Amino acid sequence: MNKNKEQLLNKRYKAEQRFRLYGLSAIFMALLFLTIFIFKIFSTGYSAFQKTWLIVPVTFDAELMMLDQNPSKEDLQDADYYDIALKSMADLDPKANEDQENELKRMVSYFFEKEIKNELLNDPNLIGKTKEVYLTASDDLDQVFKGNYPRDLPEDQRRVSDYQLKIFDQLVANGKVESKFNISFFTNADSREAELAGIASSFMGSIFSILVCLMIAFPVAVLAAIYLEEFAPKNRFTDFIEVNINNLAAVPSIVFGLLGLGVLLAIFQLPRSTPLVGGITLSLMTLPTIIIAARASLKAVPPSIREAALAMGASRMQTTMHHTVPLSMPGTLSGTIIGLAQALGETAPLILIGMVAFVNTIPGSPMDPAASLPVQIYIWAESAERGFVEKVSACIMVLLGFLIIMNLFAQIIRHKFEKKWS
């Protein structure tokens, strides 16, 4: 009998331990996913912050450039750089035949002509001289240099030919290939060529959308929260508003995209693909989040504050505007930032209102077509070129960086400025 009891007890204790282990392993699993995730993104993305350059001697031959003696600045602008650019690449292998010359040309980005031109515009004295110029390597060679490209594939399955690899290896051996910090990733707009593609256009698009979103959502949400928390009578109608807000907070984001498409674009005829429309759509989405946060922080202001102000003869409006609202601001602001962070990461509604269009200019106002960072991630991720994979990861790193900063900011506001009532 006693033994039975002991066995039973042991069994129960074992069950207890097992249960505890389940819980612990669940947490462990969740954190493991997070780690794998971050690790994967960083390990594929960090290399995008480096860019490979080929150092190629370029002879600035005035004749080939169709320049006269003492050319003016305009002449230099209009000169023909294609021939000297082509020649300098062809000169890498003097024995190259025509096909091989073509392959040599494709070792650098199609932009190489402009890079040579900029070199000369910076220093017009170079005419007639030879100088080693940094040229952006083609995206495939960039990947080869970073070790991301499988060299052992058969040639016909590679986008880099054996010949190109041979010349490239020679250049590497001579120290004519260099890897530098990739500034153009931050200053260039999107491009079809992976080596030239940058996040500047989508970054500006994101900033504009978020600003529009902030300017609309914040005032409306705060005013609505003040009304609902401080003035609204308890009746059916305010209950209805409340149900609406709670539901909107859980409506899938893509439905807001349909709203943007069906109302903002089709009825109000706002310009497609612009951060203006994107921002309005996002603001409708973040509205409930901010309202809920603002109401919570208004609720957290103790009634004694209101009673004290009322007792001093302030009207209800004065009490609210002078005392309750300022005291609730830290909570409201941190809620707003968190809402904006959500909006910053949102993709689906922006795709529906056309912010996936290919934009190779940097938008200067919310009325210009633009993409946004998450949409850029989507566009690049759908692209087949190998060079875009690391760009996607790098773009994700930038986006996550922003989200982390915003969330930290929200935390700081909350902890530093929020009054603790006890």
Place this chain on the structure above:
Amino acid sequence: MNLILFTFIVLLGFTSYYFGRKKAYTIQSTKKRLTALPQFYGYYLAIWCAIPAFIIFSLWAIFEPTIVKLLILSDYSNQGYLDDELNLIYEKTKALSRGQFTGEITPFIEASAEKYLSLRSIAQSSKVVIVLSAIIASVAYAYKRISSNSRTREPVEKFLNAVLFTASLAAILTTVGIVFSLIFQTIDFFKVIPLFDFVFGTHWYPAKAFVRDSSEALDPTMYSDTFGAVPIFAGTFFIAFIAMCVAIPIGLMSGIYLAEYASTKVRQYAKPLIEILAGIPTVVYGFFAALTVGPFLKELGTSMGLEVSAESALAAGGVMGIMIIPFISSLSDDVITSVPQSLRDGSYAMGATKSETIKRVIFPAALPGIVGSILLGVSRAIGETMIVVMASGLAANLTLNPLESTSTITAQIVVILIGDQAFGDPKTQAAFALGMSLFLVTLCLNIVALRVVKKYREKYE
């Protein structure tokens, strides 16, 4: 031009504020008792400056384009143009007047462009005149009222109250906007495709509708077997099911552990770390699923002799499940912590171990809240877009094999609406019909979930 006018009006507003306040001080200096604080006199005047400006600005914004368009197109009215052609002419006119027109310029359009410009400038200058005179009139009226020292605080506060109330209508307006944008397209869609075919048809093939020549008359028989949404609904729920298979055990167990077992220190670090998972944008999950998880599963399957699609439902659903873990874990954590301590104490006093207490006492007590959190998770899984678009297939297969690819409502909406759409095309309308069904399904789930959670809260408060 508008910006200058706007700044001018704002400046006028500020001036009238100071003017009103000054007036209050002068009244005070005559030893008369003020009816409100001096700044209310200022606010009163400023509001009377802002209201007419706002009304006229909005009237102009609404009516100016339509009136200008009518006037321009009246020149073309008896030349037998169709509506579409007239719209095109108007667009050309506008483009030409902005200097952005790149096509062939006909004298007709050039003339209308000139007319357009002159009409716009007339409208613009009349707006300035009307706005300014309206402001002057209303401020003068308000000033007279101030001078007679009538009440100012009450009207100002009434106005503010009205502003607050209007802002609170935004939520309703958004809901109305959603329903409004979905319903008309959906109705049009069901005029062409019978509701029965949509709900019970098993072939989803919207690309077929796309090849239709726009000049052909609509032929409903063409669309039979094109818009049967069963495979899509099935795919949506299937992927959501896979997601919940991942999210419920992990989320629930970690919620329980955090609430009942974890020391404050573990809780302090583990909880925010898990919640990071909820803060990661879904497009990032999509990329992860498409680039890492999908190929990994495929390789794993091949090594075990299974045929796995690179875009399997398992990859999309699994990653979606990871995304939903924090929703379930933090909500169930909250629910479990709010179960009264007395229930636990009672159970321990009877000799139950901690896990027995959790399983037999706390879990049943917290069940409604947990169910609510799971329902919210399901609603999120159904509405999730980017993971499915990027990691799952785009062709709608009717399958229950997690290793094959399926498609979902959200993915189809994106596929149909990405790029240019023609409103009035059944394919575009189909996307809105899908959106409507998505909205309705998630709405029901949300209402039920919120109600369950609320009821539960009331029980223990």
